[in-house]
Amino acid sequence: MIGQIIGGSYGEIWIRQKSGERIELGDLLVADDILLQVFDLEYGSLMEKNDIARISGMQLEGYGDTHVHENELRNYILVKAKPLFNLRTRRIPKHLPSFFNILRRASSEDFKFLEKPENAIYLGKIRSGSKILDVPVYINGKDALTHHILIPATTGRGKSNLVKVILWNLIGKSYAGVLVLDAHNEYYSYKKNGKNYGLKYHPDAKSNVIYYSTNPPVGERALRVNIKNVKPWHLREIIEFSPAQEDALYLYYKEYGEYWIEAILASDMNEERNKIKGVKPETLASLQRKLKVALEIDINKNGEVYERGKIFSTREGERTIRDICDFLEDGKIVILDTSSLSQNLELLISEMIMSEIFSRYKSYKEEGKLDYKPVISVVIEEAPRVLGEGKSNIFGTIAREGRKFNIGIIAITQLSSMIPREILANLNTKIILGNEMSSERKAIIGSAAQDLSKDDKMIASLDRGEAIISSIFTKFAIPIQIDSFEELVDRERVDRKRRENLLLFE
Ligand SMILES: Nc1ncnc2c1ncn2[C@@H]1O[C@H](COP(=O)(O)OP(=O)(O)OP(=O)(O)O)[C@@H](O)[C@H]1O
Ligand SMILES: [Mg+2]
Missing domain, CATH: 1.10.10 (Arc Repressor Mutant, subunit A)
Known part of the structure; x- marks a missing residue:
């Protein structure tokens, strides 16, 4: 037991924290089968304001013994929580847990009902405040990719890391092809602490991850396009x-x-x-x-x-765009290193590729072949460049009607407020990482699939890799901790070594 309900209303349940316990912003608590999430903390006291100030004055100014009698009874922390989910009926709760109900922390047992969907993409583990529960969170890849994903956050909170984790799990899965416009050349291969990381090092990367660069390393493809x-x-x-x-x-x-x-x-x-x-x-x-x-x-x-x-x-590259589209249609991940291109050229290339994909998929739909083709998604950093107000390009078309043709966007941005509301609302899965700017949080909260009106402080306090998934495909906004991509790669290497050793012994 860590607290008790002492008042409030449906969206704002007041809980008195038990002395000695520490409840944090974002913590998941359970009362009466109802999962609650802490969104605010306050001081509570039974003492008069003046008395408190007087006692404090005496302590600070050295006026002898100022022990507060029955301190833990008279002063406490008031926790405000909102109902997230009814764990028994598995619906949005419609009643209040009973008055004076004693609360406990949520545990991994509480989330047994979360199933692994078809074409699952692993996103991370359930997070209660900053504590991680051993419950993996998946989302249906086909659904999520075709209904668009938005990844909003301030710089450095882990947007690219998350996309790498998603892509790593998509490698070798033939149901989705993904085009990555990699303006920082950070997805395919990079070094950290003397070790190699990147999608290139996935065991199935050889035939499933295709890399194009304007300065290709030996053995990689040149990004050259014929005029x-x-x-x-x-x-x-x-x-x-x-x-x-x-x-x-x-x-x-x-x-x-x-x-x-x-x-x-x-x-x-x-x-x-x-x-x-x-x-x-x-x-x-x-x-x-x-x-x-x-x-x-x-x-x-x-x-x-x-x-x-x-x-x-003028001479080379006549097949480049067609090849890239073919790879995507084969369910592969295609990474374009656009780091040395101007923004305009990056846009032009992506426009050329995605228009071709769009028209191919449009005719597949007419011919009734769409279901036999992988879904296709395109990762775009600094999304307001292409989805901002007044833009008319293939990305806007995809955001609005791509879903009909199984084509989606993974839009990454620090500035969600620059994307028109109508498009924001169309990005049906939002994986929200930390954000310091209140205007940005407002835009995100205003267009989320669940009511996040109380989540403002929580979102502001999200640390690196901590996120909230709000999606039309999740029953409630799920707090998660995203894995570190580099740890994921390291783990895979250890596992592979172990498997190889086992084979040797057999
Ligand atoms: N879930 C995580 N666990 C551990 N470390 C992480 C996690 N996510 C990100 N990091 C680390 O934090 C740093 C910044 O992450 P990342 O590059 O993904 O941020 P970003 O949001 O893409 O930033 P930018 O806006 O600059 O592109 C990196 O060093 C990365 O390794
Ligand atoms: Mg980044």
Whole structure:
């Protein structure tokens, strides 16, 4: 017994903490089969305010013996808790636990009812305050991925770590393909304390994790894309065109097909070369300038287009986008190291890939083949870049209607408030890590699948790797502790060694 109910109301049950016990913010308690979670703590006292101040004054100013008679009876800590779940009926509780009910801490036994769903993704262990219970928490991968996942947190709270844990568990599972736009090159392979970590070191990584980089290490794939694969509509998000310029793009595309960019660059108004009727010289000139800058290409005196940048090529990379889409459709994890690309180029590449996936999956749906294909998700860091107000790109389309085609987003952000409410509400699983900014917490709480209106202080106090899962696929908002990715990899290595040794002895 650690406390007793002494008042309050449905969403705010008051509990007197037993002296000598320590109840923390986020602790899980049980009364009458009802699981409660602590969301606030206060001092309570039976003494008059003035008496308290007087006693304190005497202690501080050295006025002799100021022992408070029956201190543990007269002064206590008042705990405020909210009902989370009815452990017996397995529903949202609709009644109050009885008055004066004595509480106990929740234990792993209480969570026996949590089942391992189909296509389970492991997220972490149940957490009571900062204490970890030995109860693994899973979520149905197909459901969660296609209904989008939001991972909001202040920097350094463990967003990338969580995504690595999720992906590690998805490697080799053929039901999902995931595209990772890795702006910090931190997912595939990195060193920490002299040891190698990353998704590359998963035992099934060889055939299931595909890595592309603009500076590929020996044996890895080069992220090179042929400009023939760029279509006019891919560019709308990264270049601002006037209506006349936009018309010209499409005219050239219609006339020259996949050679449209080269045709624009090579066209010369004076010599009638590649000229298209109705396109004014100024329009053409500024189109040429914009395309050269955006795609990092140029043209020489002989009219040959050449590359100046790392990614777009005039000769190589004709199959890159198609290959990446094929890998995804095969249920693999594809990591693109975009660390040395400008934001615009990263967006352009992801737009090209995801538009292709989207149109493929749209036709699978029409042909009734969708159920035989893996679901596809795309991990995007700093999500407001693409999901922010006024953006019109493939990510917005996926957030709004991707679910119909089994395509989802894993959106990572420090700034949820920059994502329009309508889209936030569409991201149906939120794995909420610590956040110091109250405006951010407000945006997250306001769009969560469960009522988290009392969770503000709890979210503010979440430490690294501590999270709350709020999802339409969980019956209540589940507090969890996420594993450290590096410990996960180390454990896997130890296990593998053990298995190998066993084999030797057999
Ligand atoms: N669950 C965890 N257990 C132990 N350590 C963790 C956990 N999550 C993160 N860390 C450690 O905390 C540090 C920061 O984590 P991480 O890079 O995942 O944060 P982030 O939220 O992605 O930060 P940023 O906003 O800078 O990208 C790393 O050193 C990581 O190893
Ligand atoms: Mg990160």
